[in-house]
Each structure stands twice: as structure tokens, then as C-alpha cells.
Amino acid sequence: MTPRPSGMRGRLPVPQTWRPVGLDAAAIAGVVLFGIALASGRPDVALLGVPALLAAVFSRTRPPSEPLSVAEEPSVPEAAGSIESTIRVTGGEIALVRAAAAGHRQVSFVAAVPAGGERRLRLRLASVRTGLQETAIADVRGHDGIWENDLRSVGGSGRLVLPSSLRLGRVPVPRRLRGLTGLRPSRRFGDGSELRDVHPFAPGDRLKRIDWRTTARRSPNLDTLYVRRSFADAEAVVMLVVDSRDDVGPEVRSWRGFSEQRVDEPTSLDLARHAAASVARALVETGDRVGLVDLGLDARPLPPASGRRHLRRVLHGLALARPVGQPHPTVRPPQLPADALVYLFSTVLDQAAVQLTRTWRSLGHPVILIDTLPDVRPVTEPHLALAWRVVRMERQVRLDELTREGVPIVRWAGPARSDAAAKLDALARAAARQRDWR
Template sequence: MTPWPGAPRRVREPKVVAWFMARRAVRFQGWRRTDALVRALVCGAGLMLVGLVMHRVELAVIGLPLVIGLLLTKAPSGTPEVVSAPLPDTVVAGQHAVVGVTVRPGEGAVFTALRMPLPTTAGVGPVHLLPATDGEVRTSVVWNAWGHGIYLRPDHLFASHDGLHVFGPVVGIAVQHTVLPPIEPLVPGPLPPRAAGLVGMHRSARPGDGMELRDIRTFQPGDRLRRVDWRVSLRAAAAAGGTLMPGTLHVRERHAEADADLVLALDTRLDVGRAVGEWNARPVGMDVRRGGSLDLGVRASSSIAAAYLRHGDRVGLVDLGHPRGGVPVGSGHRQLQRIRHQLVHAARRVEGSGDPVLNQTRVPSGATVVVLSPFLDDQLVDLTVQLTRRGRLVLAVDLLPAELAPDRTTPWGAPVLSIVRAEHRMRLRAAEEHGVVVVPWDHDHADGRLAAILRLIRGRRR
């Protein structure tokens, strides 16, 4: 078959090159000779050659046993393997666990080089030199940071006597894991109840079958006898002549209890830390910066969601950087797990640009909205003000680190930092003027502070 004009011609590799490539591929499979063995053979053969040329018998006597011994050395026949013990795919930040691998060196292996994580951190870890014996190698690890990553990759290499033959190096199977953000203990505050809620943990304005006393009034047709306040009724009967008559019976009227909705709106577009010069640089080896704005936002969202879900409220999550992300409002322990997994997934998609998007269908009527962001752009302030104008209770949590360091690589570092701080203060002041309550997030003083602020806001709204 003749190729058409201009078609590329297939270049056939010489058989010699293919043979060398095949030999090279076989060389790295199974046990193979090391460079030390090759150098020892070359050294022994060289001593024999020099002894024969220079008629030095002692050199030939030294090189001959070395060459014969190395040629008679056989490679080990065993097939070593390293098998890692299974662990749960999902763990919690701050959790401790014991990671172990089972080592089966086979016949002929003397020592092994095994890569294991350090006891203080989880990850690939350094290489440890150990004797090649059957057994299990364990180490205790702690997950200090949340996110996706590798907590174990048992790379290994086995060697025979004097390191003349090696098996490997073999890149171990990486074990993936998902570390959920930790939950800080928080005191949930009172949220405005939903208008459609019938049963819940918060007091509503209408009467019902709650626990908090609303009023004491005279008995009306349809009231239940168990609501009669006999002390007040007897006093009224005594004042009326000592007999119970229709106008002397009084009942206790209580407030109805309703559930509440809380929507957490997290800004995942930016991840800034204390150093202003590193804001445009992506952290190496991790999804987010340790101690940065996104790290604080994820930890705060997880803690707030856990506190209010435990209180019996309905909590949802909105990803301001990705409209299709987020979790609709719900309740229960499974809702908390969905929110935490979504927080970890959203932190991997930091883009650093784009306008915040909040779908109004994700925010139920009467829900309280908590916006978590460093507030470094005007679009997010406009979005927060729009929510307030629509009658929503909005709480803005400022995630910008309190102590910022200027960029030392440029003489404009300090002026740029002062401009950034001034614009940040103006945005927060503009939000407060439109009725948005702004509070900086601090893990050390978060316990009880959020509840006090919500209680104060609810008192003002009344």
C-alpha cells in the first residue's frame, strides 16, 4: 500500500536499539545487580590484567578470588512485598491514629529502606533503614490540617548481603484520605424563627404549646382544662364571692416554639494570610494556607454548623465562589457531615477572582445569613447589603487576619498595606451603616460571643 503524498513515514527502530530497551526494562524488574557489584568485578578483573601484564603474581592472586566470588553470587529468589493496613477514608483534624504496613521480605533480603510518615505529621514521610524481617511496621500520626491528601505511601527497596543485589525502588500505592475540619465548642444563640415553623427550639411571637409563659387570660371556649391556672382562678373566685363562675377561670397562654434556618455563606474566591506579598502565591503541598482566611472560614463554618444543628435548627451552606456548590438547609448529623465534606471540596477550587454569586433560592424566607469573608472587594459588600434590604438578618464575619505584614521585596509594601487596611475599614463601615452586624472571628473568644451578638440583634429587631 503506497502512502499518499505528504503522509508521515513510520520510522522503524533498529533491532539493536529495541533489544537494549528490552534489556533495560527487564533490568529494573525483580532483583538486579547494583553498581557496587559491577565496580567490584571491574576492579578484580583489572587487578588480574595488571598482574599478568606486569608479571605481578600477588595482584592476580588478589583479583582472581574476587572475580570468582562475585560471579558465583546468585541473586535472591524471593519476591518482597509491602502491604499497607486499611484505614477509614475520612478522619477529623486533630485525630490520632496508628498507621501500619506489613513487610514480607522473602528469601535473600537482608535490609530494607521503607518510607513511613513521622509521628507528628501525616504525609509521605522520610525513608527509614530497617532490617528485612517478617512483621508489621507501625507509627502514630496526627492530622494537623484538614483537606485532601496522602497520609501513607510506603515506598520501599530491599537489598541482599553487602548490597550486591537490590529489589526496587518500588513506589508504594498511595493511600488517599479526607480530613474534615475540626469543630470548636460554641454556644448557639437565639435565631429568628421561621414563619412556617410549627415545632422547634426558638420562641415565636404567636401563642401555642411552648414552655415560656406569654400571658394569663380568662377562660374561653376551646381552651383545655390542663391550661387552667388554679391559683389565679381561686383568687378571682374569692374576690367574686367565693364561687367559681364563668368569668373567674383563668388559663396560662404560652409562646409557640418554632424552628429556625441558618445559612452559612462562605467566600471561597480568596485565600489570604498574614503576609501580603504571598497573597498571589498558591501554597505548596496543600490546598489552603494554614491560618489564612479560608482556613479560618472553613473552621468557623464547621463549628457554627455543628453548634446550631446540635441545637435542633436547620443549617445550610452557600459557596459564594461557585454557585452550583453548597448544601441546602437541613438538620441532623448527616447534614453536618455533608457540610463538612462540601467545605473541604470547596477549598480546593480557589480561583482568586470573579464576582460573588448568591442564589436567592438557597436562602429560605426568614433565614439568618452568616457571611464569612475577608471583605477585600466591594461586590461582596453590595451583596450583603442587598440581603439586609430584603429583610434578612445578616451577620458578617470578618476573616482578614488582624496582623498583616507588608511585602518586604518592594519599597511600596507599607503604603500598599495601609491602603488595603483603609479600604477594608471603609467596606465594613458601609456594611454597618446599612444594618449589617460585623464581627471579627477569633477562635480564642468565639465561645459565647456569637450567641451574645445574635441575642442583641434579636432584641433590636423586636
């Protein structure tokens, strides 16, 4: 064992991180006041220097026994709208806190710390951004009487913000349904809730399907049994394809990193996450199967499934979607399940979205394009205005080509987002009428 120093016998050394504040000034002030009292013969002046000298003497011998401890609680996924974090502070009497974050104004406040306990400080950042975000950075300095601690900085950790969703009504599904279970009536015979017809009993019909009332009316002697035949219930398979190769905001200057994107304005990827989460929620609530493909990552797609737990996995995958490196000029079309309908969430800033749409349509996959480009603000710089004009014209040419080819396009930004639910409902009703005719 290491021997204790001679001056520390009887107790273990306590590591101190506190330092006195203003003790030299207090000692100098006390000495000056005593000198003035001796020179002028004023004992009342000497009494003014007594507190300063006593503070300088006793502060050297009685430092705070508990060191300052500042920590941030582990992060957990949370919903969009805010980014919250909790700071735990122990030690000292008060804590001077200064919180700051990109895009937010700096806030400073004083918090009391209970003796022998801890103080939990809750910091909340209002933001419409989703995905991987950073919490606020808190600079904490502890005070205990005339003692203060060094500045401690915590926060700035990554927080995964899950996208919110808009409650939609009916959304388009593929014409050909799959599976033996679900909530949608198909066009084939089987166990289901929708009646097709009443037919004489034939080999293979189940006895529980016998309609005794119809049999008694049509065949009183029970020469022929009649059964009720129904359409089989099935489920739709939908793939959500998110084009996360770029993430642009309403400000053109921020497209190449010349300025930071504002926290109160959603970017194209934020709109894509919100739109995909809304469609996924509408489909899961009707018992359909939903899969997810991220074009920005070379990873396996999330296979189609249903249920609340799978919806949580879809939201988690949407929150993790982000640009990786420079956008690729071409994207290899990912393989999709047969008879699946594709929702493509893209800004259509390059030809890749058009090529993917044409490839999937040639393979028999219907495609619905969700336009996620935000409403761009007017550009004042001449060179940026010219560049944006060229990009906008090229983008409009691509959208016109897809429209002529029969691809439905739904705008999910600005005032047009309020009409997106009605347009999806109209597309769903038109698809249902075509499926009934078939």
C-alpha cells in the first residue's frame, strides 16, 4: 500500500477541483482597510476589513468536500418537433449554466443544487428537423460560497428524431393483391368477408359454408345444397423508396454547404421522411405489408411486413436515411417483390429518378412519385439565380415526361401538401374501380 503523507494522517486525500474566487482581492482589501484604520485611528474602518480577512483565511481551510459532476443522460429516439436532453449536476450550491445550439439563441440561467443530491436540468430545442440531430451544448460552472469549479461542457450528442406522420385516408395499393390474409377483398375465391354468389354444393366446398336458408327456399326436399361463396381476403405489398442521395432546403445557398440550413424549415429529406411515414402508417393500419428502400445506402432493403412493430422499424429506417458522400449520377434499381406498388420519394433533381421509374414500370411495378423538393425562396445573387433557373427547367422537363407517361405525381411541400391526402385518396379510388373491373 502507498503510505499516506504526514499531513494527511487519519483521512484519505480528497481530489479537489474547486478553486477560491477573489481571495487575493479580499486579502488585499482587508490589509488596506487595516492600514487605513491604523493611520487614521479609526477602529470602525478596521471592522470593515475583518470579513474580508476571515473569508481569505477560512476559505483556504474549508473547501467543498464534494467535487462537481456534470453528465448528460443517454439518448433515446424521440418524435419530431423537439430535441430534448437532460443534464445531471451534483456538487456545489449553485450552477451557472449556458446552453447553446446551432440555429438557436444562447440561454444562460442559474440553478440551485440540493446539498448531497443532484439537480436535473431539462433542455429542449424546438425543431422541425428529423433524423440524426445534435442536442444542446451546456457549459456548467459550479459555485459553493467563494469557491468555484472549472467550466464543464456536456451535450452535443447525437439524437435520433423519428419522423411524424399525417393521418391519411385511402392510399393507392397495387391492383393485384397477395397473401391469404388481410383486410382487402381480392378477385379470387376463398375465405373472406365479401360475398360473391350462392352456388350449388360441389366437391371441395366446406360444410360450414352451406346456406340453410337458401337451401330450404330453393330445394325444400334437400335434393341440392347451396353454399355461400366469397372473395378471399388478401393484402397489398407496397415498397417505399426514399431518394436520400441529396438533402436540400428552401435556400439555394445551403445546397452546397455555403450556409447552414435553418431548424424551423424542413428540408427535402425531412419532407420525404414525413410523407413516407404517413403512407406507411395508412397502410399498416389497413393490414397491408410495407417495405423500405434507401437509395443513398448500399444496404439490403427492409423486407415488406405488417404490424405496429414493423412500422416502428420503418420509422427507424427513415430516420437513419441521410446523404452519404456525393450523389451518384446513376442508381442501380433495387430488386422489389413481385406485384408491389412503388412510392418513390425524390426531388427529381437528376435523371436517376426518371430512369428508376421507367425501369420499374417496365417490370410491371406501378410507381407513384412523391415530389419532396421544398418551395425555393427567390435567389438574389445573379450566378445562383441563373444556376437555379437551369436546374428548375431541367427538373420540370423530367416531371412533364413522367406525367405524359402516366406516372402520378403528388407534391408534398408548401401549400400543396394540404392537398396531398385528397389526391392520394382520388388515386386510390380510381385504382379500386379498375381492380373491380378486372
